[in-house]
Amino acid sequence: DAGVTQSPTHLIKTRGQQVTLRCSPKSGHDTVSWYQQALGQGPQFIFQYYEEEERQRGNFPDRFSGHQFPNYSSELNVNALLLGDSALYLCASSLPDRDGEQYFGPGTRLTVT
Amino acid sequence: AQSVTQPDIHITVSEGASLELRCNYSYGATPYLFWYVQSPGQGLQLLLKYFSGDTLVQGIKGFEAEFKRSQSSFNLRKPSVHWSDAAEYFCAVRAGANNLFFGTGTRLTVIP
Numbered sequence: 001d002a003g004v005t006q007s008p009t010h011l012i013k014t015r016g017q018q019v020t021l022r023c024s025p026k027s028g029h030d031t032v033s034w035y036q037q038a039l040g041q042g043p044q045f046i047f048q049y050y051e052e053e054e055r056q057r058g059n060f061p062d063r064f065s066g067h068q069f070p071n072y073s074s075e076l077n078v079n080a081l082l083l084g085d086s087a088l089y090l091c092a093s094s095l096p097d098r099d100g101e102q103y104f105g106p107g108t109r110l111t112v113t
Numbered sequence: 114a115q116s117v118t119q120p121d122i123h124i125t126v127s128e129g130a131s132l133e134l135r136c137n138y139s140y141g142a143t144p145y146l147f148w149y150v151q152s153p154g155q156g157l158q159l160l161l162k163y164f165s166g167d168t169l170v171q172g173i174k175g176f177e178a179e180f181k182r183s184q185s186s187f188n189l190r191k192p193s194v195h196w197s198d199a200a201e202y203f204c205a206v207r208a209g210a211n212n213l214f215f216g217t218g219t220r221l222t223v224i225p
């Protein structure tokens with residue numbers, strides 16, 4: 001049973017550029033959430049996708065956008081990158097309204113220079 | 114608004130000693146609470162969860178946690194720590210429809 005997978009593992013970008021991160025959910029899961037984890041901090045919720053729609057959003061600017069595909073995989077896009085966007089980006093999958101239990105992928109380490 | 118406080122940034126214990134990691138939460142309704150562990154460079158692994166019922170919950174790797182509503186706490190415990198337990202531990206509360214609000218984490222160091 002494949003767990004949550006994310007790509008790429010690491011990424012280095014320059015300020016002002018745009019980046020796309022990808023996530024495939026655990027088999028059988030149809031809900032995908034994205035989190036940003038800055039160094040030394042706990043993960044912070046960015047947004048959640050269910051049935052190809054953004055269902056809930058955290059306190060992140062519109063530069064952060066996403067998409068969910070019919071096969072439930074998801075993308076996180078960040079435009080106009082800032083140095084402060086450097087972080088580990090975690091994808092989590094779950095069943096809808098399943099008590100909040102989420103399964104996390106290994107993350108994508110984004111460095112903005 | 115919800116909040117999770119993990120007052121200990123870093124804890125060091127000897128292998129074989131007992132462990133308790135503290136977590137205090139603030140949430141208006143009955144909380145759904147979680148403990149996750151993160152090894153260096155890895156994602157988060159669920160250790161245990163509390164939704165309702167018995168306030169002492171058992172998890173994987175020999176961990177347990179006790180929910181105390183009167184103290185707004187959900188402390189994680191392990192009777193005997195192994196070197197492989199060295200990692201970062203996060204307490205989280207379910208917020209909104211289905212997302213998690215995390216504490217800032219406690220880094221555990223295990224010395225031989």
